[in-house]
Amino acid sequence: MSGRKHSGFAAVSALCISMVGAFVAFTVSAQQAAQTRNPHADVLSLGGSVTEIVVALGQGHRLKARDATSTYPSEVTDLPDVGYVRALSPEGVLSVEPSLILSEEGAGPPEAIDVIRAADLDFVEIPDALTAQGILTKIRTVGDALGVSDRAATLSSEVEAALADAIADAERPEAEKKRVLFVLSTQGGKINASGTGTAADALIRMAGGVNAVTEYDGYKQITDEAVGLAAPDVILMMDRAGVDDTDHGGADDELFGIPAIRLTPAAQTRSVIRMDGLLMLGFGPRTAEAVRSLNAALYGQEG
Structure with missing residues (x-):
């Protein structure tokens, strides 16, 4: 009788040990899977287009903080703001205790980045982009850093197709293309x-x-004579958040009253286009939308 009791006890003990082992193995496996899916739960994104890509990849829940240029989608503005991407302080960045920083190329100042690194x-660091392929590289780089390469591949394909269609639809004969002057600022006239x-x-x-100014690279303060020689048909500027049509009217009067612009073809027709800065210059997932929007504004076509 005692042998049967001992045998029964041993069987129960073995079963318990087996169940505990299975539970431990399941727990470890679940933890490993979670780590694989989510290697960095606390992400700081520096650069508006980088933040857009994170959200577009379905990883917005992992963002712990962002920089001042990260304003889209609107929900990211609820996150702590560590400052302007090109004027960061190491203390501000490190105070949010990120485990991963995704930074657009050109973040700074360099000495601050050295401390952060x-x-x-x-x-x-996410490479800058001025082409369709550059945008796809940005998406893949962010996806790899977040451990979601498959999602990045899918998003890249979608963005590539949308952008190719938008650019193809925007094509026009050279003789019909408008000359566009992008004005970054008009401080002091x-x-x-x-x-x-x-x-x-x-x-x-x-x-x-057609870019009306091709004599130099980058952004530069130009002379009144250079503006006149550029002869833009349209002035393109960044929109100011929160302004209404009345303010735009006043801003147009001020713009076209500047001596350098007053005699241009754009001033004669009061042709100015204002677009959201991040949409226009971010070169992220929404660039196809930016192409269609600017094309429609230039030529009165449906975007």
Whole structure:
């Protein structure tokens, strides 16, 4: 009788041990799977287009903080703001205790980035983009850093197709293309305008326009004579958040009253286009939308 009791007890013990082992194995497996799916739960995104990509990949829930240029989609503005992407402080960035920083190329200042890179966390720089392929590289780089390469591949395919269609639809004969001057600022009546090699230049060309200034690269303050020689048909500027039509009217009067612009073809027809800065210059997942929007504004077509 005692042998049967002992045998029964041993069987129960073995079953319990087996169940505990299975539970432990299941727990470890679940933890490993979670780590694989979510290697970084606390992500700091620096750069508006980088943040857009994170959200577009379905990883917005992993964002712990963002920079001041990250304003789309609107829900990201509820996150802590560590400052302007090109004027960061190491203290502000590290205070949010991210485990991963995704930073657009050109974040700064350089000495601040050096300090941040030296901290015990992962720092991934996302390359800048001025072409369709560049945008796809940005998406794949963010996807790889977040451990969601498959989702990035899907998003890349969608963005590539949408952008190719938008650019094809925007094509026009050279003789019909409008000359566009992108004005970054008009402080003190001085025109700071885009030359070549900028996001503004790339978008103007994608949208079927011609950049009116090609004599230099980047953004530069130009003379009144240079503005006159550029002879823009349209002035393109970043929109100011929160302004209404009345304010736009006043802003147009001020713009076209500047001596450098007053005699241009754009001033004669009061042709100015204002677009959201991040949509226009971010070169992220919404660039096809930006191309269609600018093309429609230039030529009165449906976007």
